[in-house]
Amino acid sequence: xxxxxxxxxxxxxxxxxxxxxxxxxxxxxxxxxxxxxxxxxxxxxxxxxxxxxxxxxxxxxxxxxxxxxxxxxxxxxxxxxxxxxxxxxxxxxxxxxxxxxxxxxxxxxxxxxxxxxxxxxxxxxxxxxxxxxxxxxxxxxxxxxxxxxxxxxxxxxxxxxxxxxxxxxxxxxxxxxxxxxxxxxxxxxxxxxxxxxxxxxxxxxxxxxxxxxxxxxxxxxxxxxxxxxxxxxxxxxxxxxxxxxxxxxxxxxxxxxxxxxxxxxxxxxxxxxxxxxxxxxxxxxxxxxxxxxxxxxxxxxxxxxxxxxxxxxxxxxxxxxxxxxxxxxxxxxxxxxxxxxxxxxxxxxxx
Numbered sequence: 001x002x003x004x005x006x007x008x009x010x011x012x013x014x015x016x017x018x019x020x021x022x023x024x025x026x027x028x029x030x031x032x033x034x035x036x037x038x039x040x041x042x043x044x045x046x047x048x049x050x051x052x053x054x055x056x057x058x059x060x061x062x063x064x065x066x067x068x069x070x071x072x073x074x075x076x077x078x079x080x081x082x083x084x085x086x087x088x089x090x091x092x093x094x095x096x097x098x099x100x101x102x103x104x105x106x107x108x109x110x111x112x113x114x115x116x117x118x119x120x121x122x123x124x125x126x127x128x129x130x131x132x133x134x135x136x137x138x139x140x141x142x143x144x145x146x147x148x149x150x151x152x153x154x155x156x157x158x159x160x161x162x163x164x165x166x167x168x169x170x171x172x173x174x175x176x177x178x179x180x181x182x183x184x185x186x187x188x189x190x191x192x193x194x195x196x197x198x199x200x201x202x203x204x205x206x207x208x209x210x211x212x213x214x215x216x217x218x219x220x221x222x223x224x225x226x227x228x229x230x231x232x233x234x235x236x237x238x239x240x241x242x243x244x245x246x247x248x249x250x251x252x253x254x255x256x257x258x259x260x261x262x263x264x265x266x267x268x269x270x271x272x273x274x275x276x277x278x279x280x281x282x283x284x285x286x287x288x289x290x291x292x293x294x295x296x297x298x299x300x301x302x303x304x305x306x307x308x309x310x311x312x313x314x315x316x317x318x319x320x321x322x323x324x325x326x327x328x329x330x331x332x333x334x335x336x337x338x339x340x341x342x343x344x345x346x347x348x349x350x351x
Contacts, residue, residue, distance in 0.1 A: 002157070002252040007284035008046025015040040015051075021341040021349075031309065035287065035332040042260055042285060043169075054337045057330055059168040062107040062319050063159070063250060064091060064098060065175050067114040067242035068134030070143070071221070072179030076214040078206055081134065081178050085118040088176060092123055097316060098174060101323035107172065112159065114152070115242035116177075129155040131242040138186060138239045139221040142228070146237045149245050156249025157256075164257045170329070171254055172262035172289070173271070174319020175243045181294060184270035186218050186239035188296055190229045191273055192303060196222065201266070201295035204315065232274045240274075247271035248278070255282035262287045262329070263306075264322040265314065266294040273300055287329065290314055290321035 019033050020026055027033060036055070044050045066088050072081045090096045091111050094103075102109040112127045113119055117134045120126050131152055135143035163171065177183075181203040188199045196218045202211060218239075222229070225238040236245050248271040254261045255275075263272050263286055276283045283304065290310035291297055301308060309325045342349040 002256045002279060004252065004255045004279045004281045005258070006281040007041045009041065010046035011044055011048055011051060012037070012041065014048065015044070018341075019336065021343070022335065022339045023342055023345050023347050029335060031307065032328065032332045032335065035309070035329065036336040038287070039260065039329070039332060040336065042258065045258065055333045057170050057333055059163070059166065060107050060170045060172070060326060061163050061168045062098065062102050062109045062172045062174060062323060063112060064109065064319050065112045065114050065173070065243035065246050066116050067131075067177045067180070068117045069177060069179030069183055069241050070135050070137035071139060071182050071217060074137060074139070074213070074217055075210060076182045076206070076217060077178050078204055078210070079178050081117050084116050084176055084178050085120065088113070088116060088126065089120060091176070092120065092125060096318060097320050098318040098323060101320055105323055105326040107323055107326060112246065114246045127159070129159065129246060131245070135183070135241055138183065139217045139224060142225065142238045143183070143240055144237050144242065146233060148242070149233045149236050152242060152245035153249035153252070156246045157253040160250055160253035160257060164259060168259070170260040170262065171250065172264065172319055172322035172326070173247050173250060173268045174264050174322060175247065175267045175317055177241060177243050180241050180243065180267050182214055182218055183239060183241040183244060184267040185296060186221055187235055187244060187270045187274065188300060189218070190222060190235045190239060191232065191277060198299065199296035201293075203294070232277045236274060243267070244271050244274075248274045251275035251286070252279055252282055255279065255285040259285065260287055261285050262289050262322040262325055264289055264319045265292040265317055266297040266300065267317060268322070269297060269300045269304070272304060276304060287325070289325035292321065
């Protein structure tokens with residue numbers, strides 16, 4: 001299991017004083033100030049000797065986890081499962097929105113095959129961490145055996161360790177998988193013990209009739225497995241997805257390594273919910289990029305006491321919202337490092 005330390009608050013007063021002494025009215029940079037405090041808490045680790053060290057974001061890396069879902073064959077989405085593989089191929093070719101945004105803002109991009117139906121062979125830039133060729137249809141059987149959850153967590157731990165070893169101190173999480181809003185909805189409903197109707201949404205844009213089918217099948221899945229949903233790991237096994245498992249593991253592994261994790265949309269936030277239930281300390285390392293249009297996302301963010309950086313009406317996934325948040329994270333770091341204090345600038349403190 002992961003060993004995660006809560007972020008220490010020993011030097012919070014020093015960090016906050018530095019932020020307050022910048023040449024601005026108190027609190028005038030709004031959410032960037034709380035973001036700078038969070039980053040400084042993570043990077044200084046409560047050590048006063050590190051306070052003179054500039055904050056930095058090094059080798060920021062976007063990890064996009066791809067997998068297929070058995071429930072997708074039963075009419076819950078506007079697209080067939082084949083589109084997952086097609087979109088992964090698009091990622092490899094550099095033509096998707098996530099490619100465009102990562103190039104623009106400076107994210108390195110890595111694609112992880114967690115279990116798509118039709119794997120891409122011979123693609124050096126797709127990481128093989130397959131747990132199977134898609135999950136089973138969760139309304140008919142458990143999505144995966146429980147041991148696949150443990151295997152997915154170990155895959156994620158090794159993945160994060162590899163990136164930390166080369167100097168990465170911030171990862172972002174994205175996903176691709178037709179049917180994965182159904183899995184995320186089921187995970188959310190089971191984790192929070194609330195009705196599916198409060199969690200379910202239209203995904204990439206399903207119509208009313210499809211939404212009825214989607215809601216019915218998710219309820220059927222939860223009814224089928226109701227006596228087995230006894231732990232976060234069991235919930236992942238019975239109604240989760242291979243990519244949700246590995247995103248959960250990546251969050252826990254990154255928190256164990258004491259690096260920041262940028263959470264994208266609804267599916268990644270569902271994984272964050274599971275991670276925080278498994279290790280409440282992991283919450284300290286999470287930056288929430290945006291609030292999507294998926295119905296359940298706002299409720300998930302509230303449960304995690306998260307204020308997202310952006311609200312752009314996005315509903316694409318892929319990590320696109322997390323990518324767009326990187327300049328704001330860098331802005332928080334840069335104002336903390338570079339902005340003059342009142343004393344430095346010879347300006348009267350207006351606070």
